[in-house]
Amino acid sequence: MKTLKNIVICATLLFLASCKGFPDAPLNEAIVQESVALTGTWKLKKATQFDPVAISKGFPDEKYIRYNDITANFAGITNYQISFQGGNYTVTNPSPAVLFGTGGTWSFNDKSPDGRRKIVLSGAAANGEVEFGTSYRPSDNQLNLYFTRIIGGKAIVRYSYEFVK
């Protein structure tokens, strides 16, 4: 019995000794990934608008109450293109329904009070925040950006823009 106990202890110690921690991710890995995600020219596929006030009140999940697909409401909106290169971005075929302005510079803001990474677009509409809608995977060939209109610290309108390369 004692022999068996010693074998178990030794095996456990050997197992623990053989464990290696996962290598730490480079400190700037996330930044590089998201920078890579943005880089290139993106064409707008779909634009959807949400009413955060209606959502927070638990109103019905219906068109014109919680959301509205505005893609078909603006002629030529699917010709809208945004191109991120280095620290600059340019817009081709702008639309009043896409609130990123006509171009400028961009950077990340990691000091947002809600802790979420924001994308600062110098030409974007005032009183708003841009952020990634979903995680980016190159195989998806899709970039989702959210624009949230903030007035008096409160989100009043939210836009989801879906782009493809």
Added chain:
Amino acid sequence: MKKYILSFLLLICVVVSSYAQAKVEISPKNFTAEDKITITVDVTGTILDGVKPLYLWAWIPGCCGADNGDWNNSNEANKLTEVKANVWSISFVPTAFYKRSAGEINEIGFLVKAKDGTGDKKTQDMGSKVESLVFVPNKLRVFPSQFTQDDVITIVYDQKLDDNPSMKALKEVYMYTDINYDAGADRGVFFQPVSYDGVGDSNYVKFKSEGNGVFTLTMVPSSYYGSAATPVSEGRRPSGRFQINSIKVHVRSKGNPFAGGAPQPAASLGDVFLTPEK
């Protein structure tokens, strides 16, 4: 032996049942998560009889707790007010108290306890259902409910909700509109893109039929009223930097409802004003 066990269990039951249950009253009885409520608890005859002060320990069933502090050291913000001997109350708005949106609060749960609840110095669990905030459909509304002049808005006219038979009969719906805006030193400037007489001939102010009696007109106000493509009927079309103070929306028929001999049906909803956030 069996006799002793039974006696012991009976003794426990007597001890446990010797404490009364706290009586609770919530005012108003029916409330939403955005209403101010007052919870009044009478702890007479309970383990908290005579204990001072008392605190609320609150949670949302199936979700999460409020800022309760620790069980042996309740948050001072949750201290109840003594109304009279053994009767305590606290008032709050659930969304603010629980720090959750109204959509997340369908029910509230709470108990009352001593600051240090060790030793079961607490009442029984209590609670109440919370009524949902009700969306009230309106024949004319705007989506989203709050917006700036640079946001996309959709003006929605729902014919089904209109009591006016002439409006209900319309196959086409138009908007007579003007704005009041500020630009630099100029305040309260008036601009009207299409005249009242011209409304029925302008696709610029025509609603889109979505079927089922729903008509919509989608725009970005700053662009709709202030771009080179905006028609001009009266006043000065805004340009450069300007701020819209109000948008007049007057939903009507193609024919002028106030002109004699207009093709029927002819009717209007009258003036409604939208105010963009600044």
